[in-house]
Amino acid sequence: MPPKPVLQRLVHVVVLLCVAVVAAEFTARLDDWWFHKIGFWSAPSYNDLFMTDASGQRRGKPEAHYQKWQMNSFGFRGPPIAEHPPKDVRRVMLLGASETFGLYESPQKEFAAQLAELTRSQNVEIVNAALPGITVGTLRQYWGQWAARFGADTVIIYPSVHLYVTCEDWPAEGAAPTTDAPEQHGFQIEDLRLFGRLKAVISQPDVVVAWRNGRKVEQATARHPASWVYTSPPTACIKRLHSDLLALIDDIRKSGANVIVCTQALRAARAPTPQDLRDLESFRVFSPRAPGPIIREFVSAADADILKLPAERNVRVVDVDAVLGGRRSSFEDLVHFNDRGSETVATLLRDSLVATTARAPAGTAVTQGSQP
Amino acid sequence: MIFNSFIFIFAFLPVTYIVFWGLRSAQSRYIWLTISGYVFYGYWDPRFCLLMAFSTIVSYTAGRMFLGEPSPAARKWILIVPVTIDLLLLGFFKYAGFAMRTTQELFDSIGLHTHLPVLDIVLPIGISFYTFHTISYIVDSYRGVITPTRKFFEFSSYVSLFSQLVAGPIVRFRQIEKDLDNVGQVNRKQWLLLGLSWFTWGLLEKVLLADSLAHYVDAGFTHPHDLTTLSAWLVMLGYTFQLYFDFCGYSDMAIGLGYLFGLRIPLNFNSPYRSLNPSDFWRRWHISLSSCLRDYLYISMGGNRGTTFGTYRNLFLTMLIGGLWHGANWTFVLWGAYHGVLLIAYRLFGEQWDRLPKAAAGTLTFVLVVLGWVLFRAPTISAASDIYASMFNFTPGIDIADATQLLCLVAIAGAWSVWGPNAQEAHANFKPSYGWSVAATAVFSACLTVMAGGRSSPFLYFQF
Numbered sequence: 001m002p003p004k005p006v007l008q009r010l011v012h013v014v015v016l017l018c019v020a021v022v023a024a025e026f027t028a029r030l031d032d033w034w035f036h037k038i039g040f041w042s043a044p045s046y047n048d049l050f051m052t053d054a055s056g057q058r059r060g061k062p063e064a065h066y067q068k069w070q071m072n073s074f075g076f077r078g079p080p081i082a083e084h085p086p087k088d089v090r091r092v093m094l095l096g097a098s099e100t101f102g103l104y105e106s107p108q109k110e111f112a113a114q115l116a117e118l119t120r121s122q123n124v125e126i127v128n129a130a131l132p133g134i135t136v137g138t139l140r141q142y143w144g145q146w147a148a149r150f151g152a153d154t155v156i157i158y159p160s161v162h163l164y165v166t167c168e169d170w171p172a173e174g175a176a177p178t179t180d181a182p183e184q185h186g187f188q189i190e191d192l193r194l195f196g197r198l199k200a201v202i203s204q205p206d207v208v209v210a211w212r213n214g215r216k217v218e219q220a221t222a223r224h225p226a227s228w229v230y231t232s233p234p235t236a237c238i239k240r241l242h243s244d245l246l247a248l249i250d251d252i253r254k255s256g257a258n259v260i261v262c263t264q265a266l267r268a269a270r271a272p273t274p275q276d277l278r279d280l281e282s283f284r285v286f287s288p289r290a291p292g293p294i295i296r297e298f299v300s301a302a303d304a305d306i307l308k309l310p311a312e313r314n315v316r317v318v319d320v321d322a323v324l325g326g327r328r329s330s331f332e333d334l335v336h337f338n339d340r341g342s343e344t345v346a347t348l349l350r351d352s353l354v355a356t357t358a359r360a361p362a363g364t365a366v367t368q369g370s371q372p
Numbered sequence: 373m374i375f376n377s378f379i380f381i382f383a384f385l386p387v388t389y390i391v392f393w394g395l396r397s398a399q400s401r402y403i404w405l406t407i408s409g410y411v412f413y414g415y416w417d418p419r420f421c422l423l424m425a426f427s428t429i430v431s432y433t434a435g436r437m438f439l440g441e442p443s444p445a446a447r448k449w450i451l452i453v454p455v456t457i458d459l460l461l462l463g464f465f466k467y468a469g470f471a472m473r474t475t476q477e478l479f480d481s482i483g484l485h486t487h488l489p490v491l492d493i494v495l496p497i498g499i500s501f502y503t504f505h506t507i508s509y510i511v512d513s514y515r516g517v518i519t520p521t522r523k524f525f526e527f528s529s530y531v532s533l534f535s536q537l538v539a540g541p542i543v544r545f546r547q548i549e550k551d552l553d554n555v556g557q558v559n560r561k562q563w564l565l566l567g568l569s570w571f572t573w574g575l576l577e578k579v580l581l582a583d584s585l586a587h588y589v590d591a592g593f594t595h596p597h598d599l600t601t602l603s604a605w606l607v608m609l610g611y612t613f614q615l616y617f618d619f620c621g622y623s624d625m626a627i628g629l630g631y632l633f634g635l636r637i638p639l640n641f642n643s644p645y646r647s648l649n650p651s652d653f654w655r656r657w658h659i660s661l662s663s664c665l666r667d668y669l670y671i672s673m674g675g676n677r678g679t680t681f682g683t684y685r686n687l688f689l690t691m692l693i694g695g696l697w698h699g700a701n702w703t704f705v706l707w708g709a710y711h712g713v714l715l716i717a718y719r720l721f722g723e724q725w726d727r728l729p730k731a732a733a734g735t736l737t738f739v740l741v742v743l744g745w746v747l748f749r750a751p752t753i754s755a756a757s758d759i760y761a762s763m764f765n766f767t768p769g770i771d772i773a774d775a776t777q778l779l780c781l782v783a784i785a786g787a788w789s790v791w792g793p794n795a796q797e798a799h800a801n802f803k804p805s806y807g808w809s810v811a812a813t814a815v816f817s818a819c820l821t822v823m824a825g826g827r828s829s830p831f832l833y834f835q836f
Binding site: 015021022023031068200201 | 587777806813816817821825826
């Protein structure tokens with residue numbers, strides 16, 4: 001038996017640890033309830049932000065909240081809107097995946113929110129209609145069944161080009177893995193909000209993440225012959241992306257809206273540095289078939305096709321990759337922006353919106369913009 | 373690195389503490405405190421360390437020269453040269469851009485189309501505070517209030533002491549000299565618990581109160597000209613308490629950190645919103661600054677030893693310079709002037725003021741202070757005008773999101789700041805108990821949880 005004071009101390013420490021955990025959990029719930037209007041007793045998760053409606057269409061869940069994400073009554077991230085834009089207000093809708101929805105930015109710093117702030121005095125209303133993990137092909141369906149009814153004057157498309165790199169493995173038309181959303185695997189421990197917050201603070205070292213991702217890629221490639229792995233960007237997928245994009249543009253145009261398309265920017269430069277290559281290789285966990293450099297080449301090739309859109313469809317293109325590609329300080333991971341990157345994108349889009357209002361001739365419809 | 377960051381709480385502070393108490397000699401502890409101060413400071417930008425080192429060497433050298441019993445004329449030069457160097461550094465980094473902008477505006481207004489260069493100088497964080505430390509050391513040495521130290525690292529640890537380095541309190545050498553001389557001689561366990569308690573108290577004020585208020589206040593200030601009257605007042609009240617709990621919280625944390633290392637840092641806030649008149653307010657708000665302004669500026673200008681007009685002039689100029697010390701912006705100059713006028717008005721009508729019932733005097737003082745904070749918060753004079761217009765041109769309704777939540781927080785913060793205990797009162801008879809350890813653990817854990825939620829923000833006074 002240890003002497004009594006030691007036992008007492010031990011009990012004291014255990015009690016204090018319990019107090020710390022209870023206080024942390026209570027505070028997390030109170031904080032969520034007070035600032036994010038999340039029920040004190042509920043067990044929210046990221047997946048609660050989305051739903052599948054009666055027609056089978058996946059979309060944002062009306063009035064859903066989770067941590068910093070807050071959906072309005074139509075299930076779009078951002079402030080409340082009316083179904084039809086008020087008179088004299090130009091509604092601009094943003095379509096895209098998690099890069100547009102906003103993952104890592106501080107609250108109100110995703111580029112849709114920053115664009116809304118930049119255009120506040122110009123009677124422009126920004127609607128962030130993005131859905132994490134959505135491909136351009138699925139966006140078409142989403143537009144037709146849901147987003148088109150909101151009377152947008154202009155639609156900005158920020159396509160997640162990189163999702164198409166494995167399009168040859170997609171099981172069905174338009175279906176794509178939701179690779180770029182936060183972990184959505186029924187993470188039970190997050191029922192304790194304390195763990196959710198700890199996760200936000202304690203990040204795994206890059207070395208560990210790279211090692212884990214490397215193992216997953218090894219396991220995935222081991223199931224296939226060596227020829228399964230791409231040695232050059234799959235041109236069929238680039239073509240498929242392009243045709244999906246053209247079809248989406250045509251659909252949107254039918255509603256009378258202007259279309260602006262962005263190229264996708266990556267943290268890795270077009271000529272990747274060794275650090276970029278490590279990033280790309282780590283990201284390969286989402287597309288084991290495409291080695292890191294191939295992902296970059298694929299996005300560059302697809303972006304080059306997007307730059308041809310002004311000639312093909314007379315739409316305005318914002319070359320985000322030309323401005324932000326390779327600028328590491330603007331990204332949180334390979335594809336997702338941080339506050340700074342989003343600020344740059346918002347500024348580029350603002351400039352493009354101004355130019356769209358001015359009805360610039362089609363031949364000059366590629367914007368590279370400048371750093372804000 | 374800021375106090376309310378995980379890297380500070382879980383890495384910097386434990387390492388600094390353990391090594392400090394593991395060292396045996398006073399000299400090694402001075403050196404360690406100096407190193408940790410430079411690491412803490414260099415975390416923002418290592419280049420700033422050179423500036424602080426230069427200022428430290430200049431002031432230390434001046435102190436050593438005073439020890440050589442120079443002639444009165446030489447003493448004056450030993451005072452003037454280093455103080456001028458310190459002020460020039462402060463002037464260049466903090467005010468040169470402002471001076472150029474103002475001159476350009478002046479030229480433009482009189483039709484002189486000269487284009488002066490635009491100076492984009494990065495303001496080294498905390499320069500206003502450590503410059504005050506070094507100047508006070510030189511002046512006190514000159515006046516014979518202190519005996520300058522011969523130990524370089526004792527002095528450098530004083531200047532670079534991380535607990536009060538970037539946002540105060542402004543600790544004068546004489547206030548901490550004895551503790552530095554006896555560094556490491558205190559009852560470590562007792563002071564550890566006291567220090568942790570103060571630190572947790574400050575963290576609570578900063579993270580749970582100030583940052584919660586900031587969430588609503590910052591949103592309210594995004595478009596101040598659009599606010600209705602009630603909204604503008606509510607946002608200003610929110611800012612009034614945010615500023616207090618932010619800065620007071622920082623100061624209380626600094627005091628707590630001082631205790632951890634056996635150093636008693638003086639109180640910086642004594643429930644200022646309990647003040648009954650403007651003079652009382654300045655005895656309770658940022659005490660270390662107001663006492664420095666009194667001792668090194670007001671008294672140096674003659675204080676109240678001359679004519680009545682001279683006293684008022686000295687008072688006004690002191691507050692004007694005090695305002696400018698806060699930032700290179702006309703809003704701060706106006707804020708200083710406003711408080712100068714309030715202090716003069718109190719001197720003129722003090723008898724009548726003091727005859728007011730306590731509640732009326734307290735409310736009047738509080739409202740006047742809140743009106744002053746408009747100038748303090750607004751980025752420009754025009755923005756301040758917008759806020760004043762929103763506050764005084766009546767428009768009905770409340771148009772800010774979550775006004776009820778803000779109102780609740782303002783009520784809690786207001787009640788606490790006026791009727792609740794401040795850190796000193798709460799620790800007056802500090803005796804660590806089981807209940808205390810449970811409460812402190814719960815509060816500390818709650819603060820960390822909020823910080824992990826990403827709602828924590830830097831201290832407002834860092835910009836000064």
